[in-house]
Amino acid sequence: MRNDTVEALIAFEGIRRTKARYQYLLDTKQWDEWASLFTEDFRWETQGGVVVEGREKFVEMTRTYIDKVSTVHQVHAPVLDLLSPTTASGIWPMFDYVELEEGAAQGYGYYHETYRLEGSEWKLTTQFLSRIRMDNVEALRAGTEVVFSPLDVMIAATRALPGLA
Template identity: 35%
Template sequence: MDDLSKLVAVESIRKVKATYWYALDTKDWARFEALFTENTIIDMREEAYFAEGKPVPEMSSTQEAAAAGEAGITIGRRAFVARLSTALSTWRTVHHGHAPIIDIDSADEARAIWPLFDYIDDGNRVLKGYGHYHETYQKQSDGRWLISSLRLSRLRGDGTHPILGSRVHAEDSAR
């Protein structure tokens, strides 16, 4: 790929992620679902440990965990959106991402790490979270870039995690 093609790809991927956060926070689930490949792999294993206030152990790769059917892995965009839209139906969320590291690996494959800040409020508990999204992207035959895998890792949390109600402190989730 020439430099101009790489820049266009990077900007396209930035737009995908900006749309991700907008659709997630506004609960526009049709727009959100359209950002993922049909068989996307979503890895939220670390989030489960974080929600319980436990240190994250060494883990297998997302692809290995998906092949083994491990808990915390969701395969398929419809399954992911169904799970997320149910969990967040009454929550207010704000997601921000900044200064991504985007690598264009080929004409149709890319990787990105997105620094993350999120504010999650279920009406009773509030969490301010900090971490990273680790993602892969695939360029489709129509030219669109879509998220093909996503793994969330947390570095810090302030507040109470809405999923399990565990009080999360920075030192609990530090890696």
């Protein structure tokens, strides 16, 4: 499909809106509305090989992990491709800050996503989170740089959640 048509630009704006709502609803912990951004058959995966199948399971995992902590998620200029009139893919540079009981971390990487048009709304169908770097915030504040292994952090965090061990 061509990405330089009016139809493609309209689709891209719908996808950007979905992604903006994703970040806002996630950080404000509006779980029911956040869940509405995913298809029922949504699939989430990390570079550590952790896979979560299904919208309900993914939302519950995320809620369990960050419901009671402060988070900030930001995405930046995406590369979007319209694959068909009802499907698309995107790569979003991302930054997140997560303040857990064990300490705060800030991470950098990319969301690799696919989308499907359901009715008039673009919904996420898959998301692969690739991390490039994660920093220990307390160490940065103290003037000592400590970089977490993104792979180790993601594997440890997701394996600690119920049903993923």
